[in-house]
Amino acid sequence: MLGKKAKSRMAFFVLILATSIVITVFVFKSLRENVVYFFSPTEIYNKPSIALNKKIRIGGLVKINSLIKEQNSVSFIITDLKNEIIVTYKGITPNLFSEGKGVIAEGELKDKKYFVAKKILAKHDENYMPPEVYKALEKAN
Amino acid sequence: MFKKFSPNKLLALNNKYIRVLIFLMILIFLLGLVFALFISPPDYIQGDSVRIMYVHVPSSFIALGSFAVIGLASILNLIFKIKIAPLIAKSIAPIGFIFSITSIVSGSLWGKPTWGIWWVWDARLTSMLVLVFFYLAYIISWKYIKDLEKANRVSSIIGILGLLNLPLIKYSVDWWSTLHQPSSINFTSSSTIHYTMLIPLAIMFLGMVIYSFIIFLMRYKTDLMIIKIRKRNN
Numbered sequence: 001m002l003g004k005k006a007k008s009r010m011a012f013f014v015l016i017l018a019t020s021i022v023i024t025v026f027v028f029k030s031l032r033e034n035v036v037y038f039f040s041p042t043e044i045y046n047k048p049s050i051a052l053n054k055k056i057r058i059g060g061l062v063k064i065n066s067l068i069k070e071q072n073s074v075s076f077i078i079t080d081l082k083n084e085i086i087v088t089y090k091g092i093t094p095n096l097f098s099e100g101k102g103v104i105a106e107g108e109l110k111d112k113k114y115f116v117a118k119k120i121l122a123k124h125d126e127n128y129m130p131p132e133v134y135k136a137l138e139k140a141n
Numbered sequence: 142m143f144k145k146f147s148p149n150k151l152l153a154l155n156n157k158y159i160r161v162l163i164f165l166m167i168l169i170f171l172l173g174l175v176f177a178l179f180i181s182p183p184d185y186i187q188g189d190s191v192r193i194m195y196v197h198v199p200s201s202f203i204a205l206g207s208f209a210v211i212g213l214a215s216i217l218n219l220i221f222k223i224k225i226a227p228l229i230a231k232s233i234a235p236i237g238f239i240f241s242i243t244s245i246v247s248g249s250l251w252g253k254p255t256w257g258i259w260w261v262w263d264a265r266l267t268s269m270l271v272l273v274f275f276y277l278a279y280i281i282s283w284k285y286i287k288d289l290e291k292a293n294r295v296s297s298i299i300g301i302l303g304l305l306n307l308p309l310i311k312y313s314v315d316w317w318s319t320l321h322q323p324s325s326i327n328f329t330s331s332s333t334i335h336y337t338m339l340i341p342l343a344i345m346f347l348g349m350v351i352y353s354f355i356i357f358l359m360r361y362k363t364d365l366m367i368i369k370i371r372k373r374n375n
Contacts, residue, residue, distance in 0.1 A: 002221075006220060006221055006222070009219065009220045010220050013216070013219070013220055020305060021305070024305065024309075028316075032317070035264050035317045036264075036317045036318045037261065037262075037263035037264065037317070037318050037319050037320055038318050038320075039318070040318070059318065093257070094255070094256060094257025094258075095254065095255075095257070096186055096187065096255050096256075096257070097257070101186070104320055119258075120257065121256050121257050121258055121261070121320060122255060122256055122257055123256065123320055123322065124186060124187065124255060124256075124322055125322050125323070126322045126323045126324060126325040126333045127325070127333045127334075128184050128187075128191060128194070128325060128333070128334045128335060128338050129184065129185055129334075129335035129338070130182035130183070130184070130185065130335060130337060130338075131182070131183070131184075131185040132182075133185070133335055134185035
């Protein structure tokens with residue numbers, strides 16, 4: 001069905017494609033540390049060496065009952081349900097920032113358990129529903 | 142060469158079809174907007190800003206889908222020498238380009254009230270920006286390479302390279318930690334969007350697909366003429 005030329009072009013194409021996919025996978029594997037936008041508390045905990053006082057982002061959930069609001073600063077605990085990091089932050093938090101919800105903090109680690117944030121971002125999940133449905137779900141649980 | 146797919150026939154059909162399609166599109170957009178702005182409920186965390194989704198998600202789908210077509214057409218062109226493929230791809234490119242920009246701008250407007258920031262360099266947002274540049278490169282290679290054969294080849298290579306970026310965009314939110322949330326709509330599992338919000342999303346998507354198809358028909362017509370003129374002038 002295919003001409004000889006088309007066949008050889010196809011073989012060449014498949015070869016190039018396979019090579020470039022392999023290269024891409026390796027590049028992204030080795031760049032993983034740069035591609036991820038934030039680290040979880042467990043990833044920080046498992047790191048053999050951490051750079052203190054260097055800009056880094058950590059993310060997870062704001063632990064319930066951990067949020068303490070003061071005049072213009074907040075402190076809370078970021079958890080991934082395995083490990084926790086205490087975060088302090090001076091400034092205004094995003095509207096969606098609240099206990100039990102996702103958060104990403106940008107700032108510096110003082111040690112593996114203590115983080116001073118310069119920026120707070122709210123991360124939400126992939127679920128979208130009306131408030132009544134959410135209430136009904138909460139009741140059911 | 143163009144007799145094979147008789148552009149003249151297509152051009153004659155075009156105008157009748159386009160008028161019907163425009164009428165249909167207006168009806169669907171009216172219905173979609175009523176659903177999106179009035180009937181659908183606010184989100185339980187985001188409130189009314191969730192309505193940006195009805196523009197953002199369809200735009201992103203069309204931006205990705207259009208480039209998938211361009212990539213496949215580029216393969217058909219380079220390997221199987223199917224002459225109509227690059228012409229179709231060339232006419233789709235500006236549509237995908239506009240929708241990729243729309244996706245980024247609407248996403249940015251959505252990010253500020255929800256995440257608290259306009260833009261971050263996470264894997265999803267960055268790979269989407271790369272798509273915008275692939276569109277640009279594709280369009281520019283057709284526009285500024287004088288020799289048509291060469292333009293055809295260069296643009297197809299760009300189309301195939303850009304194809305590799307598509308899985309990166311789609312799965313970036315699963316492979317790496319990102320600020321952008323994971324996909325709500327997947328090939329394999331049911332959607333995590335409540336049906337009251339899924340209805341306006343589907344209607345708006347349909348409207349934008351019809352819009353894209355109309356622009357494609359118009360663009361295709363113009364592109365056929367441009368190519369004819371460029372061939373004559375060479």
